[in-house]
Amino acid sequence: MKRIYVVGTADTKGEELDYLAAQIAALGAAPVRVDVGTTPAGIAVEISAAEVARHGADTTQAELASGDRGRAVAAMADAFSRFITTRNDIAGIIGIGGGGGTSIVTAGMRELPLGLPKTMVSTLASGDVSPYVGVSDIIMVPSITDLAGLNRISRVVLSNAAQAIAGMAAKPARIEDGRPAIGLTMFGVTTPCVTAISEQLRDRYDCLVFHATGTGGRTMEKLADSGMLDGVIDITTTEICDLLFGGVLAAGEDRLDAIARTRLPYVGSAGALDMVNFWAPETVPVRYRERLFYQHNSNVTLMRTTANECCQIGQWIGRKLSACEGPVHFLIPEKGVSALDIEGGAFFDPEADAALFDAIETSLKPAPNRRIERLPLHINDPEFAQAAVAAFLAIAKQ
Incomplete structure (x- = not known):
């Protein structure tokens, strides 16, 4: 039987855990209380902190x-993240916590598959929750008052949260689209290309387009690791620029690693590798103040990558793709990598582009399943989109 896991620190949040579990039970669901506290529990629970801790590293105790x-x-966050992946009876999970509890519970939630209901009632939910949510689909609910004993506000918040998790668990979403799914990456400056690719493949594939903002690339690769993608068309690899040069929309160091792990069919390109993203102009690091910029809007400032930086980007990409044993086809658009990198455009720089393309070519280790193709096209030319579609259909058959 599937159950709803009710997780928190039973040493400090026992009253709230009991109340939340009772509310869920009253709705006809089956709650199981899990203690992730670091001192003795103040209530009875179904799964003790000691049991959770046993799944941790050798140093946990x-x-x-x-x-x-x-x-x-x-230590408890690490143990819980390991423990929760061993469970096969989770219909949904709901956690409560302050700073420590939120850190522990969401560490486990992030390890669970996308689509499995996850709700976190937290004192931190009205601030920046990106460290807790990551690329997961955790629903963060502000606790309004501190979780320091029940009161008229906390009862309402917890009751509403109980109804939310019980409802989601009772009627899980169904994916009825029979087409295989592929992930695509897009930025505003590569939109014509990715839109054209999606339109040409939509009859055969469920096209999941991710905004290449750091979070987008990480989310796409999480789906790949979760077995929810059948291929990737990574036109817009711009997140790598921000990673290497301190931009605000950075990928993680593990960008492209999921492609190597899963061996999914991969078509890549150099989309928007001509830019590093910062917020408003005053946020640009002092070391970059004399560089070439383009004001995308009042809150986003784009910095053109230099030939030297493009060389580093190309080497990074080549090294990562050399680890891929699945089919890889990387397309180089010789006439420009973004809407700004075009003759007459603000970021048009053939020398920097040449450094990028040469670095990718020389860094990628040759293999029968890895191919680089130069095209005398701009990335947003219709013919480039057609070439990307043809490349993907060819390797998807392998």
Whole structure:
């Protein structure tokens, strides 16, 4: 039987955990209370903190007994993230917590598949929740008052959260589209290309387009790792620029690693590798103040990558793709990599582009399943989109 996991620190949030579990049970669902506290529980639970901790690293018990709260919280977060992936009876998961509890519970939630209902009632939910949500689909609910005993506000918040998680668990979403799914990456400056590719493939594939904002690329690769994608058309690899040169829309160091792990058919390109993203002009690091910029809007400032930076970007991409054993086809648009990198455009720089393309070519280790193709086209030319579609259909058959 599938159950709803109700997770929190039973040493400090026992009253709230009991109340939340009771609300879920009253709705006809089956709650199971999980303690992730670092000191003895104040209520009875179905799954103890000791059981959770047993799934941690060899040092977990020592960290929990260290007397250092930060080390104990980190150890329990690691243990819970390992524990939760061993469970096969989760219909949904709901957590409650302050700073420590939110860190512990969401660490486990992020390990669960996308689509499985996840709700976190937190004192931190009205601030920047990106460290807790990551690229998962966790629903963050502000607790309004602190979780320090029940009151007229917290009862309402917890009751509403119980109804939300029970409803989602009772009627899980169904994916009825029978087409295989592919992930595509897009930026405003590569929109014509990616839109054309999607239109040409939509009859055969469910095209999931991700905005290449750092989070977009990480989300796409999480789906790849989760077995929810059948291929990737990574036209817009711009997140790598921000990673290497301090931009605000950076990929993680593991960008492209999911392609290597899953061996999915991969068509890539150099979309928007001519730019690093910053917020408003005053946020640009001092070391870059004399560079070439384009004001995308009042809150986004784009910086043109230099030939030297493009060389580093190309080497990074070549090294990553050399680790891929699945089919890889990388397309180089010789007439420009974005809407700004075009003759007469603000970022048109053939020398920088040449450095980028040469670095990719020389860094990618030759293999029968890895191919680089230069095209005398701009990335937004209709013919480039057609070439990307043809390349993907060819390797998808392998």
